[in-house]
Amino acid sequence: xxxxxxxxxxxxxxxxxxxxxxxxxxxxxxxxxxxxxxxxxxxxxxxxxxxxxxxxxxxxxxxxxxxxxxxxxxxxxxxxxxxxxxxxxxxxxxxxxxxxxxxxxxxxxxxxxxxxxxxxxxxxxxxxxxxxxxxxxxxxxxxxxxxxxxxxxxxxxxxxxxxxxxxxxxxxxxxxxxxxxxxxxxxxxxxxxxxxxxxxxxxxxxxxxxxxxxxxxxxxxxxxxxxxxxxxxxx
Amino acid sequence: xxxxxxxxxxxxxxxxxxxxxxxxxxxxxxxxxxxxxxxxxxxxxxxxxxxxxxxxxxxxxxxxxxxxxxxxxxxxxxxxxxxxxxxxxxxxxxxxxxxxxxxxxxxxxxxxxxxxxxxxxxxxxxxxxxxxxxxxxxxxxxxxxxxxxxxxxxxxxxxxxxxxxxxxxxxxxxxxxxxxxxxxxxxxxxxxxxxxxxxxxxxxxxxxxxxxxxxxxxxxxxxxxxxxxxxxxxx
Numbered sequence: 001x002x003x004x005x006x007x008x009x010x011x012x013x014x015x016x017x018x019x020x021x022x023x024x025x026x027x028x029x030x031x032x033x034x035x036x037x038x039x040x041x042x043x044x045x046x047x048x049x050x051x052x053x054x055x056x057x058x059x060x061x062x063x064x065x066x067x068x069x070x071x072x073x074x075x076x077x078x079x080x081x082x083x084x085x086x087x088x089x090x091x092x093x094x095x096x097x098x099x100x101x102x103x104x105x106x107x108x109x110x111x112x113x114x115x116x117x118x119x120x121x122x123x124x125x126x127x128x129x130x131x132x133x134x135x136x137x138x139x140x141x142x143x144x145x146x147x148x149x150x151x152x153x154x155x156x157x158x159x160x161x162x163x164x165x166x167x168x169x170x171x172x173x174x175x176x177x178x179x180x181x182x183x184x185x186x187x188x189x190x191x192x193x194x195x196x197x198x199x200x201x202x203x204x205x206x207x208x209x210x211x212x213x214x215x216x217x218x219x220x221x222x223x224x225x226x227x228x229x230x231x232x233x234x235x
Numbered sequence: 236x237x238x239x240x241x242x243x244x245x246x247x248x249x250x251x252x253x254x255x256x257x258x259x260x261x262x263x264x265x266x267x268x269x270x271x272x273x274x275x276x277x278x279x280x281x282x283x284x285x286x287x288x289x290x291x292x293x294x295x296x297x298x299x300x301x302x303x304x305x306x307x308x309x310x311x312x313x314x315x316x317x318x319x320x321x322x323x324x325x326x327x328x329x330x331x332x333x334x335x336x337x338x339x340x341x342x343x344x345x346x347x348x349x350x351x352x353x354x355x356x357x358x359x360x361x362x363x364x365x366x367x368x369x370x371x372x373x374x375x376x377x378x379x380x381x382x383x384x385x386x387x388x389x390x391x392x393x394x395x396x397x398x399x400x401x402x403x404x405x406x407x408x409x410x411x412x413x414x415x416x417x418x419x420x421x422x423x424x425x426x427x428x429x430x431x432x433x434x435x436x437x438x439x440x441x442x443x444x445x446x447x448x449x450x451x452x453x454x455x456x457x458x459x460x461x462x463x464x465x466x467x468x469x470x
Binding site for chain 1: 236237238239240241242243244245246251252256257258259260261263265266267283286290293294297330332380421422425426429430433454456457458459460461462463464465466467468
């Protein structure tokens with residue numbers, strides 16, 4: 001099998017910094033984790049908060065700390081530093097090669113979309129952001145790595161797209177319709193979701209938006225691991 | 236403009252872990268850095284060393300520490316922990332949006348290939364790995380971000396490919412010939428270089444091999460940042 005992960009990420013309109021931070025880290029016992037945080041508000045302050053959360057989680061994961069413990073530690077650190085006045089959402093998507101599972105850790109009210117075989121689910125269990133109180137617990141979902149698995153994780157900018165004109169995006173419905181028509185590559189799906197949201201906001205995103213798509217496909221190529229980054233810059 | 240970065244990475248034959256570690260980190264003042272380390276020998280011990288080096292460098296860069304200082308700090312930490320008995324190479328490729336430059340930091344005898352306009356260079360200045368002694372200094376090369384820039388960074392597995400049968404790969408020549416024929420996308424070039432090396436080793440790589448290609452192209456798409464990861468897994 002091959003696990004493919006794609007991310008597309010755009011800033012709030014006229015904002016030079018995204019309050020969303022995403023990083024990937026290798027797991028010391030095999031596999032990798034993607035860590036996505038969305039700091040409260042937008043711009044520089046939000047960026048500092050989401051970077052602090054991601055750094056904390058990434059460094060713990062790199063030491064072999066379990067995902068849930070890393071999320072709780074980041075929450076306690078944020079609560080201690082900001083006294084409960086600043087919060088951040090957090091999603092961790094881990095490909096754990098030791099257990100042969102995908103582990104999804106969520107401190108984010110925004111649902112996660114999961115498609116396995118014919119079954120599509122939107123995980124909507126209540127989930128609170130980091131930093132809101134002491135002892136914040138993440139919602140953890142674990143599943144076998146199997147061909148056909150499709151997971152979509154996003155920050156709330158995606159779900160709130162279109163609200164300004166009273167037409168908020170029903171993310172799960174849009175994903176279902178995109179998957180009905182075709183079998184998109186992860187980057188295609190991430191790009192289409194992002195483009196859909198940006199159109200709903202009249203090409204001026206009302207918030208930072210990040211979309212992460214994970215897909216498990218049958219093994220096609222060689223044994224090489226690959227990564228590709230595209231960074232548009234002005235001027 | 237758009238900066239595109241592609242990585243392709245393969246383990247030594249019959250080795251379940253790569254001694255090479257590569258991670259990307261956002262720079263707090265804008266842009267991002269790719270950090271690539273190759274720990275001495277191969278397998279689990281080498282992995283632990285390269286992960287330690289990369290973690291150290293990444294966490295310092297995330298705090299805003301300059302690339303050269305981060306490399307020196309990682310070298311001192313490795314020297315202190317291993318008493319000079321274990322070394323690691325290090326390459327940092329940074330897209331620094333504050334200065335508008337690409338900064339290449341190198342503690343690695345393996346040359347870096349740079350193509351700007353009609354000029355192609357192989358940077359071969361002497362450069363020692365981390366952990367060899369106190370006060371190891373990196374070789375730092377800085378250049379404007381400009382369209383047409385092409386940079387190739389690799390671990391020594393690439394340059395030593397083919398040595399087993401007395402036919403070591405001339406990496407700079409191979410890159411020149413690949414660029415003469417075409418204008419490859421970064422992932423294509425990384426894949427072709429890796430495939431070339433693996434063929435020289437009779438499909439049984441004698442060492443871990445990592446190839447990183449950075450290319451600056453004219454702006455083609457939207458403002459979104461993108462990342463794509465492909466992780467083949469057995470079974």
